[in-house]
Amino acid sequence: MKATISALILLVTFSAFSQQKSKMQSKPFTVNGKSVMVYTSADSTNLRITNTDNLKFSVLKQPVETQTCIFVDPNKTFQTFLGIGGAITDASAEVFAKLSQENQQEFLNAYFSKDKGIGYSLIRTNIHSCDFSSDMYTYVNEGDADLKTFSIKHDQKFKIPLIKKATETAGGKLTLFASPWSPPAFMKDTKNMLKGGKLLPEFYQSWANYYVKFINAYQKEGIPVWGLTVQNEPMAVQTWESCIYTAEEERDFLKNYLGPTLSKAGLGDKKITVWDHNRDLMTQRASTILDDPQANKYVWGIGFHWYESWSGGEPMFENVGAVNEMYPNKNLLFTEGCNEKFDANKYQLWKNGERYGKSMIHDFNNGTVGWTDWNILLDEKGGPNHVGNFCFAPIHADTKTGELIYTPSYYFIGHFSKFIGKEAQRISSVSSRSQLITTSFLNQDGKVITVVMNQTNKKVTYNLCIGTNATEVTILPHAIQTLVY
Template sequence: MKNYLYYLGVLFLCASTLTVNAQDADFSNKEIKIYTTSKDTDLRLSITGTAQFKEATQPLETEISLFINPKKTFQNILGIGGAITDASAEIFAGLPKEQQQHLLDAYYDSEKGIGYSLLRTTIHSSDFSKESYTYVEEGDADLNTFSIAHDQQYRIPMIKRATQTAGGKLTLYVSPWSPPAFMKTNGSMLKGGKLKPEFRQNWANYYAKFIKAYEAEGMPIWGLTIQNEPMATQTWESCIYSAEEERDFLKDYLGPTLEKEGLGAKNIVVWDHNRDLMVNRSNVIFEDPEASKYAWGTGFHWYETWTGAEPLYENVNRVHEAFPDKKLMFTEGCIEKFDASRYQYWPNGERYGEQMIHDFNNGTVAWTDWNILLDQNGGPNHVGNFCFAPIHADTTTGELIYTPSYYYIGHFSKFIKQQAKRLSSAVSRSVLMSTSFENIDGSYVTVVMNKTDENLSYSLYIQGAETTLEIPAHSIQSLVY
């Protein structure tokens, strides 16, 4: 009998503790600040009002509702940002000093701008360089001539200034587009080809030399991807790896080499290509224990729609379900086929908002745009692959042109800080899209997007509290509370 009473008491105490914990987050006295960007208005990340929570009532099927459960949390956010390429750095260097600072503030200052915390750059050239180049003389397999002098003219100075503007710290990762021509089966950095087996060790050594050279410049490297778009034979720098080839290069060469060189803590990201084949690539690499032990996670792009398919957001979640101990990083996306008459084309911004909401809701921990700056022609690009960036510079006038994409990205990067936790959230109608986070300072951020032609009223429910809000047609809002 005594044992029965003892366990009954323990159960009562546990139940009491759970009841207290369920009520320790009080939203009734929280004020919501509403930031809005909206088509056909001057609203660009503008404060458009505040709202107050009240005691929640039963939501109705006739209402548009957004439900947030702050007790159910998911991934921590590593960062949001973009790439500093040769193109971005060279354009930046040609801007007037005042405009240079405006650009840095716009991206990397969390008060004046949108607070980027993540940065990608390339290992030697990509299509967004004025020409193909490497860090060694052609044929130097032993890498005796290795030098990053090329990057010290434009790219490294810009990365350093961006880091300074961001408060002294940016999460920096790097990606190669192609090994040097002499290491490849087609004898060219361009148009695909593969890494010759006899140069696998030399190429692994190249990554280590690059990382050490950049870190000697005072730029810590968080990690690297193995190969940009390893299934795309492009007119620019490219190199093809099957899933098995990437797996074997990782486990037999790259992973062991970084460990041997004292770089074993660097985070290695596999795939770095579109969502369509990311499940296959993750299966092959992560199901091999010797390869998997070197891999931090899977990187992916958004260009799978080139085949005519819709965006395959569910594949991100499939990888997350199958390998929950591995991370997911969006490593590149941009609006292709540059056309200066479409600088303010609103669907470009909406594409970013939709993609980011889906990717975060499917478990992504980091999200990286492509070039942060391009010129009035969508370049420079040495093979004519001209694209949009969130900000363009007219090099004839020095003017900076902000596109809708900049503001849509900003609704996430400005408010969702590093180490924020994603919260369980859902909408009751498909007319809205949304995602929610709790920052480490205890503040909450909910991003809501309306792609319809109608102004919408919706109710937000959280922890026994609710409020009713308005969102204009073709708008995105960040709710901070």
């Protein structure tokens, strides 16, 4: 009898393994009969995600050193793609409300339609006020620790209507996550929402309950909340809404209050992202929180921003890869980035767009699953912003003329978001020359999306190589291309 059971287990195990292996090998990628559609945006031209070529593959068994190549291997797969998007802040929603109905629809299509625009699928929003709000506000009356006065009435005027319209334009579904900039002033040791300060221990439970109230209120409005971050930029004392958590404090608030409170409220499926700050300190924050089993179980991923270059250094892309190596079972999410110090004379500054392209390629290659820009829309002053911290957005609206102004950043983001589909898998994509950087994804429909960026002042001709096949592509100076095949 034991022998029969053992044989049966072995047979079932072998069958399952064979089915898995068969599934993995059922559809090997091939370039046979495929063409390469090339879409280009380039500096000093009118090319903006423009179809510039339709190419065919031919045999190239062995490239030589004098040839520049992009090597793509669809059989080497990595993280699964979550989405690309931006933040619907109070500022974005207030500017949107000032547009004509025609320009509102153009704007919605520009971001949230795959056909007419660049197909955003990921949205971040603020839990009560942040710097990009016209005023400072919370959802409760001052001193109401029991949250009896909790109301999202403020958001129902501008922000919630825009989220609903964006969702409708995107086909009925967006992945939305929310972030707080500061607890209410009475919960903090400084009694001030601005300029840092810390959450007082006696309000840990009340603040955890606040997240539950927010999620339930939004979902009652018909807006599903996919997840949240514990705190925006928890190590930055800002002139605007901010709150400091050391790594240990964030860990303990998460494991003892926020995580259990969400679970008890039936919201244990909400994805919790920790850190939500720059790449510089992210390994220390990740290890402090994730090495604690009780905190770890509540963490979906580690969020990060790109502002570590404030110190004069270069972006620390390798830190993202280090966290990915340290905790391969956790997700990496870019939660915020923008070009700072608004100047209307620099609307079309190409290097602002290149900053996006470079960051997105490196972040994805280091294991990032989703990438979220900051404000999706700002006005002709880079606001509104109640503390004067004016910045760039991919699209600006001149509220005096009603004109929508598309910046290079919009098109650079679009080279990814328009073409990479949900649940796509990143695949191996390597450049043979430092002049070109690249990343690639395999979509669910079997198409490969390869993004190539030329960082130089010279036109470059390269071979897109898949196995022993290749096609020759030319990329203009300071251009970004998406190749679909």
